[in-house]
Amino acid sequence: MEWILLLIILSFLLRPKDRGKPYNQYFSLLNQQLQKKAGGQPSQLVDLDTVDSNLESVQQRLNGKTKLRLVVKSIPCLSLINYLMERTGSRRLMVFHRPFLSFLHRYYHDVDFLLGKPLPIAAIMKFWHTCDDDQKHRLHQIQWLIDSPERLRQYLRFARQQNIKLNINVEVDIGLHRGGVSSAAELSVLLGLIADHPRYLNFSGLMGYEAHIAKLPSLPWRKQQQLLRARDEVAKRFTQLVSFIQQQFPNLWHDQLTLNGAGSQTYMLYQNISLFNDISVGSALLMPKDFERPWLRGHQAAYFIATPVLKKLNQFELPFLEKLSKTIGWWNPNWRQALFIYGGFWKAIPEAPGGLSLNRLYGRSSNQEILTSSSRTALTMDDFVFFRPQQSEAVMLEFEDLLIVRRGQIVEKWPVLSRSISEVNHG
Ligand SMILES: Cc1ncc(COP(=O)(O)O)c(C=O)c1O
Known part of the structure; x- marks a missing residue:
């Protein structure tokens, strides 16, 4: 009897905090624009203002005698490479993939x-x-x-x-x-x-x-x-x-x-x-999640994936364990809702709104991934959820283009290099 009481007290004490939060202003504005500009499908975004500030951090910390070489695999988008080369004056690239080398060597003459x-x-x-x-x-x-x-x-x-x-x-x-x-x-x-x-x-x-x-x-x-x-x-x-x-x-x-x-x-x-x-x-300019280090604190996340919510279920239910799921949802406020999104299983972590999590118990999916969330995220169908990629190099190539953000507005669309770029005519 006593141990049941102890268990109840413990489960109350160990109850996870509700991490749910609606979007902040930045993501709320992007969400509104994506509803019109993303064609209802997963997209990736690069915020050029943040890239500029990351670039400044790099330039300030490079010793004057050292030349900057841009790492193509981490920024695989021709317009982005052009932009960074113009801003830095760098005419040096590091390449890792033969088709990229063929294409870029033909494209750049100097x-x-x-x-x-x-x-x-x-x-x-x-x-x-x-x-x-x-x-x-x-x-x-x-x-x-x-x-x-x-x-x-x-x-x-x-x-x-x-x-x-x-x-x-x-x-x-x-x-x-x-x-x-x-x-x-x-x-x-x-x-x-x-x-x-x-x-x-x-x-x-x-x-x-x-x-x-x-x-x-x-x-x-x-x-x-x-x-x-x-x-x-x-x-x-x-x-x-x-x-x-x-x-x-x-x-x-x-x-x-x-x-x-x-x-x-x-x-x-x-x-x-x-x-x-x-x-x-390369990567420090976009700051994917895996690059966070205390000594890179001056660098901010400039690269996100955004994808629409297809379905919002007001209860998270695991097949065969429906009753247990209810108890889990009661105990953990962050597992109270289930969202099914367009696509998924990227090398990326949910970023916004707050309190979204991947659910390995239910399983991962590249088609319609589940995210569990608190009801305080205030998401509804067709809203976009934002992910922070863990790396840019492989993730960026999974999409056709980048939506470019300036002062919180989506202003342009830049094509991403295709893995077989040298065999196709690019732009
Ligand atoms: C040889 C070499 N140099 C530099 C880099 C740094 O790339 P990044 O700046 O994107 O981490 C890498 C990354 O794998 C590398 O293999």
Whole structure:
């Protein structure tokens, strides 16, 4: 008897708080516009004012000598890339997907491309065989990333067959352990091959990505110190490789080499040290959810998915467990209603209005996903719910375009790059 009483008291005490809230003014205004402009289907939005302010944070924290390189996979929309290049003056892109490279290299005549991952030789062949004559004369604008002697030999063989010269940027492992060269001995093999074949290969620099720094587990009050310590370790490894080149391969060394590193979560760590002369940033401009870090607090979310509510049920019911669902709904005010939305199962978290949650008990769906909510969200059929994508790179490509927001108004629609862009005529 006593324990039943205890259970009742406990369940009252542990009852979740009602997190439901109607839209704030920003999302309320967007909801009204989407009802007219989204054609009743899922859409994605980018707020350019927030992008501008994120960009300012990046520019302020880049050391004056370091060049910004935009990461295409995280902002895969030509108009957005154009916009960011115009605002920053950057003519440097990092690409990861052969069709994007083919398309962008044909489109931009004055941009330096650095591959962000080593591409299989078959992709290089495909690239070369789909180049037009103009592109073939601009091969010097691409830096191919090489991680191993075996791959370099494949590239060399191809360059020899085609009688072309390839820029080689060497991927170095400075702690991430995602492959690449980690010792002077390994680097020496690659540089030796390059130095022996100046007709076909040109050494263009090093690329050392170090995203592991941002994931370092540590106590919150020691985070800053640990970050700097990890950064110093990265810097030590990178500098050792640089010194090795300067001493052992002086003919390959010059100050125009691309020494690339960092990314959205670490770019600010190099403000006061001169290590990389070329820093890549993409995601931090849109700030998807997974990029939230205490030291990126100046960056705001600029990218959302919005989708209409198809059905609003005033009660959440699990098939076969209808009675239990009622009790759960009574106990947890955030599970009182069920909303079925158009689409779903994106890599994204409900953002607005407040108090919406994905429901793994019911199951996920890409067609009509369920969201449970409190009745205080005040949503009705045809209202839009907003999600915050966890990343931009894969999510953005699931849609055809971006709705562009300025001062709270949807002002334009920009097409997103298609995964097979080089095979289709884009705009
Ligand atoms: C080699 C390399 N550089 C930089 C980045 C940073 O991209 P972002 O700024 O979008 O995180 C990545 C991301 O995967 C990467 O692989």
